[in-house]
Every structure is written in structure tokens, then in C-alpha cells.
Amino acid sequence: AQSVTQPDIHITVSEGASLELRCNYSYGATPYLFWYVQSPGQGLQLLLKYFSGDTLVQGIKGFEAEFKRSQSSFNLRKPSVHWSDAAEYFCAVGAGTASKLTFGTGTRLQVTL
């Protein structure tokens, strides 16, 4: 069965600082990997996805993520955080082109001014 671990429940960074959110997955084959963001009272918005190919993927809002098969990781990064990035971030793994997503428990990002 697939699973996702997000080790950091809560992270606080200063505006303008760099950000890295950790995600580790467990899946026997090549996974489909996703990062979603959820603002209070809002639905989930897809930031980026990895299916195959280049292991460094670019997403919206200046985010990027790197797939490392050897470490079973898919960490999310942003070079300079903006106050509007404060939200909950979820990593998810899927088994193929048409399957359920398994989500991590999320990381809440707080941005200080």
C-alpha cells in the first residue's frame, strides 16, 4: 500500500527566506507525486506534479520540487517566501493515471514579516 510522510507539522519562516518542505513516500513502483496547497476555508490547489522525466519539476507561484528515487522523497522548495504563501501544504502519491491519491498529514506554513 502507498503512504506519505510529512515529518514537519508546522514550519515558520521569515518573509524572503527560502523554504523546503519535506515529503517521503512509500510505493513499490514509479509513483505519481503531487503537492497541493490549502488556504483556510478553501479547497486544494495543485502546485506541481511529477509523473516521469526530469526529476526537478516547476510549479505555480514559484515553487519547485525534486524527485529523489533513492531517498523516496519529493521535497518542495521556494527560494523566497511571500506572506501570501502561509497555508497548509499536502504531499500526495498516486499509483497510476487513474487512482486514488494518498495524502500526507500536511505541513502548516507560517510566514513572519
Next chain:
Amino acid sequence: DTGVSQDPRHKITKRGQNVTFRCDPISEHNRLYWYRQTLGQGPEFLTYFQNEAQLEKSRLLSDRFSAERPKGSFSTLEIQRTEQGDSAMYLCASSLGHNNEQFFGPGTRLTVL
């Protein structure tokens, strides 16, 4: 493209009552998913449709839960004899056939008193 819509956005009900939620996916998306999200957790998969066929159900989906997608367009999720443990955000997502990029609706927040 108006996105995935869900109705109602909020539902308060008394224990033992039946409730029904509706999801309208992005037009032409053939896959539709239901997830449940409780406070402090990531979304958990409930069930999935391809067109009108229900292809997978989670063990979380007890006999009190039923979902339909009669014409392969909108879907309904019904909970019978609601319990306080059913209080959660119910999320709907849809995707197109060639990838697993799921677009989420804003959710229906259920409170069972």
C-alpha cells in the same frame, strides 16, 4: 471551465438524520473522486467513479455511505443515520483520462450535532 463545484458548502444536521451532498465536476472529466478530511489531517480517499461506474471504494465507506454518478456527470454522496464521527469536510475532485491530475472542489463541511 468553471472548476469543480460542490453543494452545499456547509451542512449542520442532527445525529441520526440523512444528508446528501452534490458534486459537479469539470465538464468532460470522466473521473470523479470523493475524499473526507478531518481537522489536522490530509484528505482520505472514499470512492472513485469512471464515468458512471463506481470502480473503487475505501473501507472507510461504511454501509451508511452511498455514492452515485448516474449519468457520468454530477455525483451525489449520501450519508444515512449520521453520527458525530461523520463530522468532516467532504471533498470532491475530478480528472481527465490521460493523467491523474485531480482538481478539487471547495468541499462541503458537515457538522453532526
